[in-house]
Amino acid sequence: MPTAPTAACPAVSEERGTVTLDQRELVSSIGAYMRDEVRLGDRYTLSGGVRADRIRFEVRDRLIGGVNPDDSGERSLGAVSPTIGLLARLAPTHSAYANISSAFETPTATELGNQASGAAGINRDLRPQRSTTYETGIKGAAAIGLRYDVSLFATSVVDELIPFDIPASNGRRYFRNAGRTSRRGLEVGLAGARGPVELGAAYTYANYRFRDFTVDTARHAGNRIPGIPRQLLQGSAVLRTSLATLVTEATVADRMFVNDANSDSAPGYAVFNARLNTGTSIGRTGTGLTLGVNNLLNRRYAASVSVNAAAGKYFEPGVGRAVFLGVSLRAGSRP
Numbered sequence: 001m002p003t004a005p006t007a008a009c010p011a012v013s014e015e016r017g018t019v020t021l022d023q024r025e026l027v028s029s030i031g032a033y034m035r036d037e038v039r040l041g042d043r044y045t046l047s048g049g050v051r052a053d054r055i056r057f058e059v060r061d062r063l064i065g066g067v068n069p070d071d072s073g074e075r076s077l078g079a080v081s082p083t084i085g086l087l088a089r090l091a092p093t094h095s096a097y098a099n100i101s102s103a104f105e106t107p108t109a110t111e112l113g114n115q116a117s118g119a120a121g122i123n124r125d126l127r128p129q130r131s132t133t134y135e136t137g138i139k140g141a142a143a144i145g146l147r148y149d150v151s152l153f154a155t156s157v158v159d160e161l162i163p164f165d166i167p168a169s170n171g172r173r174y175f176r177n178a179g180r181t182s183r184r185g186l187e188v189g190l191a192g193a194r195g196p197v198e199l200g201a202a203y204t205y206a207n208y209r210f211r212d213f214t215v216d217t218a219r220h221a222g223n224r225i226p227g228i229p230r231q232l233l234q235g236s237a238v239l240r241t242s243l244a245t246l247v248t249e250a251t252v253a254d255r256m257f258v259n260d261a262n263s264d265s266a267p268g269y270a271v272f273n274a275r276l277n278t279g280t281s282i283g284r285t286g287t288g289l290t291l292g293v294n295n296l297l298n299r300r301y302a303a304s305v306s307v308n309a310a311a312g313k314y315f316e317p318g319v320g321r322a323v324f325l326g327v328s329l330r331a332g333s334r335p
Contacts, residue, residue, distance in 0.1 A: 019063060020063075021063065021120055022061075022062040022063040023059050023060060023061045023062055023063070023071070023072075023113075023120060023121075024059070024060040024062065025057070025058070025059055025060075025109045025113060026057070026058040026059075026060070027055065027056070027057055027058075027109050028055070028056045028058075029053065029054065029055040029056070030053075030054050031051060031052065031053040031054070032051070032052050033049060033050065033051035033052070034049060034050055034051075035047070035048070035049035036048060036049070042089075043088055043089045044086065044087065044088050044089075045086070045087040046084075046085070046086055047084070047085045047086075047087070048082070048083065048084045048085070049082070049083050049084075050080060050081065050082045050083070051080070051081045051082075051083075052078070052079075052080045052081075053078055053079055053081070053104060054076065054077075054078040055076070055077050055078065055106050056074060056075070056076045057074060057075045057076075057077075057109055057112055057122060058073075058074040059071065059072055059073055059074070059113065059120075059121050059122050060072050061120060061121065063120070068120075071119070071120040071121030072121070073121050073122050074122070075112070075122050075124060077106045077128050079104035079128070079130065081101075081102040081103055081104050082101075082102055083099065083100065083101035083102065084099070084100050084101075085097060085098065085099035085100070085101075086098050086099075090138075090140075091140070093140050093141045093142075094138070094139075094140030094141075095138070095139060095140060096136075096137070096138045097135075097136065097137055097138075097139070098135065098136040099133070099134075099135045099136075100132070100133070100134055100135075101132070101133050101135075102130070102131065102132050102133075103130070103131045103133070104128060104129075104130055105128060105129050105130075105131075105161070106128040107123075107126050107128065107161060107175060111123075111126065111161070111173075111174075111175045112126060114172055114173065114174050114175075115174070116166055116174045126161075126175060126176070126177065127159045127177050128159065129157055129158065129159045129160045129161050129177070130157070130158050130159065131155050131156065131157040131158070132155065132156050133153060133154070133155040134153065134154045134155075135151055135152070135153040135154075136151065136152055136153075137149065137150050137151030137152065137187075138150055138151075139151075144192070144194075145192050145193050145194060146190065146191070146192040147189075147190070147191045147192065148188075148189065148190050148191075149187075149188070149189040150186075150187070150188050150189075151186070151187045152185075152186055153183075153184070153185055153186075153187070154182070154183070154184045155182070155183040155184070156180070156181075156182055157178075157180065157181045157182070157183065158179075158180055159177040159178070159179070160177065160178045160180075160181045160225075161175050161176075161177065162175065162176055162177070162178050162213075162260065162307070162308070163175055163307050163308060164176060164260075164307070164308035165306075165308060165309045165310035165313075166310060167310050167311065169310060176215070178210055178212070178213040178220075179211070179212035179213050179214070180210075180211040180212040180213075181208065181209065181210050181211055181213070181225060182208070182209055182211050183206065183207075183208045183225075184206075184207045184208075185204060185205050185206040185207055185208075186203075186204070186205040187202070187203070187204050187205075188201075188202070188203045188204075189201070189202045189203075190202075196239055196240045196241060197237070197238070197239055197240075198236075198237070198238040198240075199235075199236070199237050199238075200235065200236045200237075201233070201234065201235040201236075202233070202234045202235075203231075203232070203233050203234075204231070204232045204233075205230065205231055206228055206229070206230055206231075206232070207230065208224060208225040208228050208230075209222060209223065209224055209225060210222065210223050210224075210225060210260070213260070215260065218260075218261060220260045220261065220262075223257070223260060223261065223262045224257050224262055225257075226256065226257040226258050226259055226260060226262070226305070226307045226308070227256060227257075227258070227304075227305055227307045228256055229253040229254040229255065229256040229268070230254045230255075230256075231253070231254040232251075232252070232253050232254065233250075233251070233252040233253075234249075234250070234251050234252075235249070235250045236248065236249045236250075243278060244276055244277060244278035245276070245277045245278070246274070246275075246276050246277075247274065247275050247276075247277070248272070248273070248274045249272070249273040249274070250270065250271070250272050250273075251270070251271050252268070252269075252270045253268055253269055253270075254268045255267050255268045256305060258305045258306075258307060258308075258309075258314035258315070259307065259308050259314070260308060264312070264314065266301075266302035266305050266314070266315055267301070267302075269299055269301035269302070269318075270299065271294075271295050271297075271299055271301065271318065272295070272296040272297055273292065273293065273294045273295070273296060274292060274293050274296055275290055275291065275292030275293070276290070276291045276292070277289070277290050279328075281330075284330075284331070285329075285330060285331050286329075286330045287327065287328065287329055287330070288326075288327070288328040288329075288330070289325075289326070289327055289328075290324075290325070290326040290327075290328075291323075291324075291325055291326075292323070292324050292325075292326075293321065293322070293323050293324075294319065294321070294322045294324070295318065295319060295320055295321045295322060296321065297321075298320050298321035299318075300317070300318075300320070301317070301318045302314075302315040302316060302317060302318065303316060303317065303318030303319075304316045
């Protein structure tokens with residue numbers, strides 16, 4: 001704070017910074033979609049749909065005068081996104097499916113407003129990302145109570161939105177477009193119950209890579225897309241008794257890269273949680289008690305990362321061992 005009044009700080013008793021940005025951002029959107037299904041005999045179902053979107057971004061600059069020009073403006077983005085799918089019933093409780101779908105995602109108003117150059121107004125160089133996904137799989141239920149879902153997918157993305165930081169940006173996030181990326185993978189889900197025991201597991205293999213992406217003189221084609229583990233396994237087990245229910249959960253994740261250059265990564269981790277639920281009921285009233293522990297083994301791990309963060313501030317640590325207790329009361333209504 002200065003000792004004498006200035007244009008930026010007219011009252012020395014108050015701390016005030018210089019206003020560098022003052023604008024109102026307005027977003028309006030309209031969309032319409034149509035979807036239908038057609039039965040092709042007793043075994044096949046053909047589905048299809050189309051969606052049309054139009055999103056309008058408007059900025060009204062309120063800081064005009066002197067060296068500050070009027071940066072007001074507007075920008076409209078739109079797309080038509082079709083989809084088609086085929087379902088085949090292999091048996092009463094088993095089916096196979098195949099889908100082709102497209103998607104359209106615009107930058108948010110904040111992403112369009114935050115420009116690395118420091119300019120106000122709307123970023124006219126940042127484009128929406130568009131994707132086409134091909135998926136096929138099989139799902140069903142067995143007589144022993146086992147449910148399964150297995151799918152293969154491949155997604156081609158044009159102009160994928162990638163976050164980044166720049167030095168001295170005070171943590172502000174900016175976005176740029178990657179030319180082309182590919183997302184290929186496998187998803188498997190299993191669940192079943194036998195007596196008082198319920199088991200569930202989900203596995204994802206994600207081979208997500210840049211296909212055409214250059215930043216300044218650095219070429220990132222072939223690198224993995226940061227912020228996404230290549231393998232992720234989640235599982236749960238539930239034991240129900242007349243006195244209480246015990247729930248255990250596990251998450252095992254592969255390492256994930258933290259920047260476009262793949263020069264650093266967060267290591268993989270395994271985290272286990274457990275909780276015990278019990279309760280009593282008397283008439284229409286009852287109480288419930290939950291005692292749980294998250295991160296049971298007190299592992300140190302990066303729960304998430306800040307992709308392309310400045311000064312190497314990529315890692316966002318997960319919470320250590322945490323014990324919690326919850327009590328619930330239930331009061332019945334009058335007859």
